[in-house]
Amino acid sequence: MNIKLIIEYDGTNYLGWQMQPNGPTIQSALEQAVSTFLGVPTRVTGSGRTDAGVHALGQVVNFFCDQEPDLHRLRRGLNALTPDDISIKDVEIVADSFDARRNGRSRTYEYRILNRPSPSPFYLNYTWHLHDPLDVRCMRKAIRCLEGEHDFSSFRASGCDAPHPTRTVYRTSLDQVGELLVFTIEATAFLRHMARNIVGTLVEVGRGLRAPQSFTELLEDRDRTKAGPTAPPHGLFLMEVKY
Numbered sequence: 001m002n003i004k005l006i007i008e009y010d011g012t013n014y015l016g017w018q019m020q021p022n023g024p025t026i027q028s029a030l031e032q033a034v035s036t037f038l039g040v041p042t043r044v045t046g047s048g049r050t051d052a053g054v055h056a057l058g059q060v061v062n063f064f065c066d067q068e069p070d071l072h073r074l075r076r077g078l079n080a081l082t083p084d085d086i087s088i089k090d091v092e093i094v095a096d097s098f099d100a101r102r103n104g105r106s107r108t109y110e111y112r113i114l115n116r117p118s119p120s121p122f123y124l125n126y127t128w129h130l131h132d133p134l135d136v137r138c139m140r141k142a143i144r145c146l147e148g149e150h151d152f153s154s155f156r157a158s159g160c161d162a163p164h165p166t167r168t169v170y171r172t173s174l175d176q177v178g179e180l181l182v183f184t185i186e187a188t189a190f191l192r193h194m195a196r197n198i199v200g201t202l203v204e205v206g207r208g209l210r211a212p213q214s215f216t217e218l219l220e221d222r223d224r225t226k227a228g229p230t231a232p233p234h235g236l237f238l239m240e241v242k243y
Contacts, residue, residue: 001068004094005044005061005078010085012125012234016052017059026050026086030061033081037074038065047100047241048107051193053233055126058108058240062100068093100241106170106186108240111199111231113181127180128199128235134206136176141212142205143172145219146185146198153222155201157193157230165191165222174202184239193230201228 007030015023019031027046034042047060075091082088097103114120114127115134123129146169153165169187176182183199201218204210210228218227 001065002094002096002098003063003065003069003074004092004098004100005063005088006090007059007061008057008087008089009055009059010125011050011053011055013085014052016054017046017048017050026056026059029082029086030078033078034063036081037077040066045100047104048190048238050236050238051196051233053125054236054238055234056238059238060100060104060241060243062094062098064096098243103243104189104241106188106242107190107238108184108186108242109190109195110237110239111183111185111195112235112237113183113199113203114179115181116179125234128232130203132207134181134203135208136174136181136206138208138212139181139202139206140174142202142215143174143183143185143198145216146172150219151222152191152194152219154218154224154227155194155197156191156224157197158224160192162189162191167191167194196231196233196236197224197227199231199235203231204228 009026015025017026019025019027031044042063044061044063050056071091075088078088112127114123114129117131119129149168151165152167156165167187171186173184185195205212
């Protein structure tokens, strides 16, 4: 049976999604829980590889098991076997052909900025705190050009193993909710650090260090050295994967 999970996690204490030899990862914690519950070593496939410190509210996972499980018991059992900062929200049986990574049509990420003079202990691990006021109007102008199919080399981290830098962005938005700024981007897939590099550059626009039209120029230049810094990981959330 092919089992699909939707999970959420606080990535603060992990080296990211993917298995690492030198520390804890979401994948290793989840595989240990699934293997313990089923009684046999079991590999899981995730929809995407979130970086160290990045969070998820809608990571999708699938794995295979020999017998049809009681789904209610499976969800409760996995939640009992995983650490408190990982939660299995939903469990279902899907077609054998379903692959959480390969079948994904789009991924949606949110990046959250706390924009106020003082930091907050309650947002410490979940937002990028910026004390200087940001020009939200200019930031909204800057991100308009991102929608559509583009070469995102200017926002691609070194060491990215994607075969090509072209991605299609379906939508972007920047919402202000009190002291919080929430940048949302939905795309077919993401290059390494793509969302965080966009946000780091976007903050430069908000600070008046670059013009909104510079985003159009960056897409044309395809040069990472001309874009801004990489935003810290703890403000980023994988929200949803569509199939």
